[in-house]
Amino acid sequence: MTSPDDMKGAHVRMELLSSPIYTSGARDFVQAVTRRLGFAELDCNQIALAVDEALCNIMRHGYENKPDQPIWLAVWPVEAAGEANGIQIVIEDLARQIEPAMIKGRELHDVKPGGLGVHVIKEVMDKVTYEKRPEGGMRLTMIKHQRPAPADGSVQDRCEGGKGCHA
């Protein structure tokens, strides 16, 4: 299965099957890339969590737990004024299509199991867009910008090439 055409310019692309076995690998990959891009450790963890939640939703709801369906993940650095200042992550599938407007997290005052994944993704990432792919399946685009460095110049929460970071 070839990856979608719109992912061809991505800096990294990954194809995985819709088995939960592979979510931890995708999560570790995203965490490693975000560290190298200079995100703060908390953001590295949370971006990886957003990817994990997105993959879980595709496997559980999109593919209804079928473990052998394709999922594509692609990553681009987001640049401003010639410098990397964020990350764009696109996740595509061939799962059943639903209206993007129907994809909502549940109301948080309503404490019940389920419906938290979409809320987590929207809370963690700066921009989240769901679309129907013309060729079938869904596309999720997520963008996260780096937070400005603290005014006092401290770097205690920032990963420098993984040094001092804890997974």
Added chain:
Amino acid sequence: MPDGQTLQVGFETQGQNVIVSPQGEIGYSEATVFRTWLRKAHDSKSPRIIVDLAKVDYMNTPGVATLVESLQISKRNKTRLILCGMNEKVFAIFKIARLDTVFEICPTLTDANAKP
């Protein structure tokens, strides 16, 4: 295809407390196993269930959902559910989901045991 889940769960009764101690990651694959152990704790009819998360490296929303379900059972049964030992990464997801104020949360198992 193997399910890839690596969760191990300790289960212990200490007086009026049942202590459930998962170890590993609680993600999509592991949530079902975790739920089974939490149900077993509720079935024991102990007045207090303590879930010690000190050895849980990572949790996502399917894991959190099993705890929300467990909290609902506790409320129905008029028993207590106390979570303890969460690392920062695990606690962060409770904060994002605004569940940090819904659960009774203690820093350590010792603190949870000492709760009146």
